[in-house]
Amino acid sequence: MRTLWRLGYSARLLKTNKFGTAAANTSFPAVWMLLARYSGRIPGLFAVVKKNRFFTMPDTVEDKADLELYSPHPGVRGMTQLDREAFKRTVVVPVLKIKKEIVNTLLKSLKHVVLQRPGLKRVVEEPGDEDSRLLILDPRKLPEFSLGESEQEVLKQLNVHPEVSKYNLELTYENFKSEEILRAVLPEGQEVTSGFSRVGHIAHLNLRDHQLPYRHLIGQVIIDKNPGITCVVNKTNIIDSTYRNFQMEVLAGESNLVTKVKENNIVYELDFSKVYWNPRLSTEHSRIVELLKPGDVLFDVFAGIGPFAIPAAKKKCHVFANDLNPESYNWLLHNCKLNKVDKKIKAFNMDGRDFLLGPVREELSKELPLQKEEQKTSFHIVMNLPALATEFLDAFRHLLVREPCGTADLPMVHCYGFSKHENPAKDIQERAEASLGTSLDGRCSTYLVRNVAPNKEMLCISFQIPVDVLYKRPCADEAKPASKRLCTSNEFSEEKFLS
Numbered sequence: 001m002r003t004l005w006r007l008g009y010s011a012r013l014l015k016t017n018k019f020g021t022a023a024a025n026t027s028f029p030a031v032w033m034l035l036a037r038y039s040g041r042i043p044g045l046f047a048v049v050k051k052n053r054f055f056t057m058p059d060t061v062e063d064k065a066d067l068e069l070y071s072p073h074p075g076v077r078g079m080t081q082l083d084r085e086a087f088k089r090t091v092v093v094p095v096l097k098i099k100k101e102i103v104n105t106l107l108k109s110l111k112h113v114v115l116q117r118p119g120l121k122r123v124v125e126e127p128g129d130e131d132s133r134l135l136i137l138d139p140r141k142l143p144e145f146s147l148g149e150s151e152q153e154v155l156k157q158l159n160v161h162p163e164v165s166k167y168n169l170e171l172t173y174e175n176f177k178s179e180e181i182l183r184a185v186l187p188e189g190q191e192v193t194s195g196f197s198r199v200g201h202i203a204h205l206n207l208r209d210h211q212l213p214y215r216h217l218i219g220q221v222i223i224d225k226n227p228g229i230t231c232v233v234n235k236t237n238i239i240d241s242t243y244r245n246f247q248m249e250v251l252a253g254e255s256n257l258v259t260k261v262k263e264n265n266i267v268y269e270l271d272f273s274k275v276y277w278n279p280r281l282s283t284e285h286s287r288i289v290e291l292l293k294p295g296d297v298l299f300d301v302f303a304g305i306g307p308f309a310i311p312a313a314k315k316k317c318h319v320f321a322n323d324l325n326p327e328s329y330n331w332l333l334h335n336c337k338l339n340k341v342d343k344k345i346k347a348f349n350m351d352g353r354d355f356l357l358g359p360v361r362e363e364l365s366k367e368l369p370l371q372k373e374e375q376k377t378s379f380h381i382v383m384n385l386p387a388l389a390t391e392f393l394d395a396f397r398h399l400l401v402r403e404p405c406g407t408a409d410l411p412m413v414h415c416y417g418f419s420k421h422e423n424p425a426k427d428i429q430e431r432a433e434a435s436l437g438t439s440l441d442g443r444c445s446t447y448l449v450r451n452v453a454p455n456k457e458m459l460c461i462s463f464q465i466p467v468d469v470l471y472k473r474p475c476a477d478e479a480k481p482a483s484k485r486l487c488t489s490n491e492f493s494e495e496k497f498l499s
C-alpha cells in the first residue's frame, strides 16, 4: 500500500472534494521520492536534488577503473587532521608527443581517448622541446598503452608518429573529488556518504557515529571542494522539540551562523543556530503562496522567519504571522523590513493556540461577516509544525460565535504532519478529524510534501473548516428572510470572546 502510494497512485487514495489540483500534483513528489531512493543509480537525479539545495556525495563511484586511477596516496587512510600534501600520488599515463600546431586538431579528433577530468591538464610541455607538446591519454581507454586502428589512421593523416610513451602524472589534493578523498581517509568498507544541505554559506551535515572521528577533516574537505561554503556544521542531537532548530557543532571554517539565503527570489537573513530554516521546503512555500490572490488574508500560525508570510505579503495579501520562538519573531521582523513588507504583516510572538484563540478569532469575527459576494476574499490558515500541528486543530472548535450572514467562504486550513503510517494520507486525515471532532471525508485534500527519512513522510492536509466546527451556534435569526439577516460587526465584537 505504502509503495503504491509513493508511486503516484496516491491521487486515488486521497479524499478530494474541490481541491483536485493538490491531488494531481502529488505524483511529482512521489516520483521524486522513488528517484531519491535509487539516487545512487540514476545519473540525472543530482540536478533535481541540487534544485532543492541538497547535495550528496555518492555512495558508489560507478567506474571501478576511475576509483583506481584517481585514488589518493594510500598513506592517508585514518588521517584525522587534514594534511593536503599527503594526498599526492603519481600515476603512469600514456602520452603522445605531437607538434604544438596540431594540438587543437588532435584534441578534437582523439577526444574519446584523451584524458578528460576537470582540473587536470590534457596537454603538457615537453621539457627541452619548445615546438612539441605531450597529449595525455586516458589509461582506462588504452590499457595496453597502444592506440587502436582508427586513432592510428587519424595520426597517419596528420603525419604524426603513433608512438605512445609513459608519463608520470602527479595528482594532488586539488585534483581529487570530495568522495575520493573521504573514501581514501575513512576506514575501508565503511560508508563515506554524507549528504549535506546548504543554507547560505553554511553546509549542514548529519554525520553517522563512525564518521565522527573524521568530522573536522570532512568539514574542511567540504569547504575546500565547494566554493561559497565557508562554514560546516554537524547536527549534534535531534531537532529541538520546541523551536525546531538544531543543536550544532561547527566542524570547520568561520563560526558565523548568521547567513543570507534566497528562496523563490526573496532574500532572508537568519541565524541558523537559533531559528528553523529548511531549504527543502521552497517548493512547498511557493505551492501555498500560489493559492493566494491579492487581498486574501493569511494567518501563519508557526511562521518561522517568514517563508510563507513574506511572499504572501509581496503578493498584496494581508498577513498575520506568529512564532513562539523570540529569535524567529525577531528575524521575521527583520526580514519583513528587508523585503519592505513590514507594513503589510502583523507579527506576533505567542503560542500558536493563543494566536488562534486571540488575533485569528478577532480578525475572522470582524471580517467574515463583512464579506460581500463581489469581494470574495479568501482566508487561509497555514500550520507548519509537522510534529504537532494537528493537535492545535481543536482550537477551531466553536472558535466563532455566529455564522456569517453574508456569503463568505469559510477559512481554508493547510496543516502539516509527519506520518510513518503505511497509508500516510489516511493517517493525517484521521488525526485531523480526531482533533476537529468531525469527519473530513470528501472535504479535504492531502498533499505529499517530501520524504523526510526512510518510511517517514511530511504531508499537508487542506480543508475548509466545516461550519459546524467553526461556529458555536447558528444565527439566532436564521428563520428571517435573507435580506433581514445581516449581522453587524458590532454584534460580533460584543460576543467575540464568549465561546
Ligand SMILES: C[S@@+](CC[C@H](N)C(=O)[O-])C[C@H]1O[C@@H](n2cnc3c(N)ncnc32)[C@H](O)[C@@H]1O
Pocket (backbone or CB within 6 Å): 242, 243, 244, 276, 277, 278, 281, 301, 302, 303, 304, 305, 306, 307, 308, 322, 323, 324, 325, 328, 350, 351, 352, 353, 384, 385, 386
Ligand atoms: C517547522 S518550523 C516552520 C517555520 C516556517 N513556517 C517554515 O515553513 O519554514 C515551525 C516553527 O514553529 C515555531 N513553533 C514551535 N512551537 C510553537 C508554538 N507552540 N506556537 C507557535 N510557534 C511555534 C518554531 O519556533 C518554528 O519556527
